[in-house]
Amino acid sequence: MIETRDESGVLIIELARADKRNAMLPEMLELLHDAITSNTDALAIAILGQGKTFCAGFDLKACANDPSGDTMRALLTGLSKCVRTLRQHPAPVVLGVHGAAVAGGCALLGGADIVVADRHAKLGYPVVKIGVSPAVSSPFMLASMRPGIVRTRLLDTDLIDGEHAYKLGMVHELCDAPSDVHDRAVEIAESIASKPGSGCRETKRWLNEICAVSDEQANAGLNASLELTGNNEERERLAALWGES
Amino acid sequence: MTNTPATSSAVLLKIEERVATLTINRPDARNAMSVEILDAMHDAVDEIKDSASSVLVITGAGRALCAGMDLKAVLIELSGDAGMGERLLTRLAELTLKIRGLPQVTVASVNGAAVGGGCGLTCVCDVTISHSDAKLGFPEVDLGICPAVIAPWVVKKLGPGVARRTMLMGGIMSGEQAYEIGLVDQLAPNRDALESLTNNVAQRLASGGPKALSATKRLLNELDGSFDETLVLKGAKLSASVLATPEAQAALAARMKR
Numbered sequence: 001m002i003e004t005r006d007e008s009g010v011l012i013i014e015l016a017r018a019d020k021r022n023a024m025l026p027e028m029l030e031l032l033h034d035a036i037t038s039n040t041d042a043l044a045i046a047i048l049g050q051g052k053t054f055c056a057g058f059d060l061k062a063c064a065n066d067p068s069g070d071t072m073r074a075l076l077t078g079l080s081k082c083v084r085t086l087r088q089h090p091a092p093v094v095l096g097v098h099g100a101a102v103a104g105g106c107a108l109l110g111g112a113d114i115v116v117a118d119r120h121a122k123l124g125y126p127v128v129k130i131g132v133s134p135a136v137s138s139p140f141m142l143a144s145m146r147p148g149i150v151r152t153r154l155l156d157t158d159l160i161d162g163e164h165a166y167k168l169g170m171v172h173e174l175c176d177a178p179s180d181v182h183d184r185a186v187e188i189a190e191s192i193a194s195k196p197g198s199g200c201r202e203t204k205r206w207l208n209e210i211c212a213v214s215d216e217q218a219n220a221g222l223n224a225s226l227e228l229t230g231n232n233e234e235r236e237r238l239a240a241l242w243g244e245s
Numbered sequence: 246m247t248n249t250p251a252t253s254s255a256v257l258l259k260i261e262e263r264v265a266t267l268t269i270n271r272p273d274a275r276n277a278m279s280v281e282i283l284d285a286m287h288d289a290v291d292e293i294k295d296s297a298s299s300v301l302v303i304t305g306a307g308r309a310l311c312a313g314m315d316l317k318a319v320l321i322e323l324s325g326d327a328g329m330g331e332r333l334l335t336r337l338a339e340l341t342l343k344i345r346g347l348p349q350v351t352v353a354s355v356n357g358a359a360v361g362g363g364c365g366l367t368c369v370c371d372v373t374i375s376h377s378d379a380k381l382g383f384p385e386v387d388l389g390i391c392p393a394v395i396a397p398w399v400v401k402k403l404g405p406g407v408a409r410r411t412m413l414m415g416g417i418m419s420g421e422q423a424y425e426i427g428l429v430d431q432l433a434p435n436r437d438a439l440e441s442l443t444n445n446v447a448q449r450l451a452s453g454g455p456k457a458l459s460a461t462k463r464l465l466n467e468l469d470g471s472f473d474e475t476l477v478l479k480g481a482k483l484s485a486s487v488l489a490t491p492e493a494q495a496a497l498a499a500r501m502k503r
Binding site: 092113114115143144145146169170172173188191192195196197198199200202203204206207210211 | 390397400403404406409410426480483490492
């Protein structure tokens, strides 16, 4: 579900569940977390998705099949842990979004320093539609985007394209074609890894201090999402959505 | 009425009615920030604070606004002074706080290069005007150094995400690209058109009520934490400590030889 390789100081992590549009499962997020934490010597990290899209978010079929809500809880907790870990990793993180980054997939933007996407990629957080609160992402989004944009994006279920996301500052560089995204994201990561001395790492550490997300804030966001998990609204909407598809 | 106060030749200060213009005047070194330049800027800003002007325009003589820190001064093997980097960076940090705290609305008119600390100076200003062919950016990480001293201002200007991308990737961008990401607020089509655009903007700003302008600016400064001196001064110390590392000194020496 996660594949990693090291190319001259760049840790490349690929979401590898292409047949499910890289939809996240709890064990996949554990593997992602392990991949990030096991390589603290990396000079830059590139996170990519295999197949046609970067990431479609949580595996909603797995969530719908577990009415106890435990799968959803594990996914929310795992996502929060991964985003925190990406942010705290000493190396800059480049995210390459091709095709789509939806819901939990889009939440990974909160852990990235640089986001590359294709012009027509679909991005957004349409999770209130299924009775889930995106509060888990809010502290990290607020630390990387303008507050008015975060508010609209987290509450509105609409998806926006890469070009619009670039104008809003959610995406920092655009590629014309989805097939260009991986190469460009890795190229940026390689360029960062090749810079001399400790300038990049110190700059990231300092930016994390200026735009800090405290554990208290991150936990408050996660708990706000967890509190809703397993309620009737979520169960009914998940079942209805899954039934429709 | 034009008033030309007595200032050092390192900066030129002109006060015309309600618009003051501070020109960094070291064109042969692309207006790089030396001790002399920073001292002169401090004195000029003190003078402007007490003047009747409502708008301050900051620009550079020659082909650049400011090329950043004076590399000769911060390269220890040339200056022989290991403490110079921290002194310069602290002086720059204090200058940015002083400019931000001015009651006047400040306008950076980027006539050419605005690089590193020079680009940081534009982020401290309330409005930045430039032209399509200007060169702006934060290439510190390309030299193994850290733009910590100006990072708080860059984050306030660009927002956290775009600031992060811009400072971590390093490099230089055109005026047009800077306009696209919000680093430049108004863009002239070319260098020749910049002066007229700057004058128009400065006059328009100066036509506002002086008390209303300064009260609005003060409130904006309070809301965005601009009066937090601790962060900027801590940033200066961090920039200085990274600057003093052997890797950074080697990269700077290699750049000087180019």
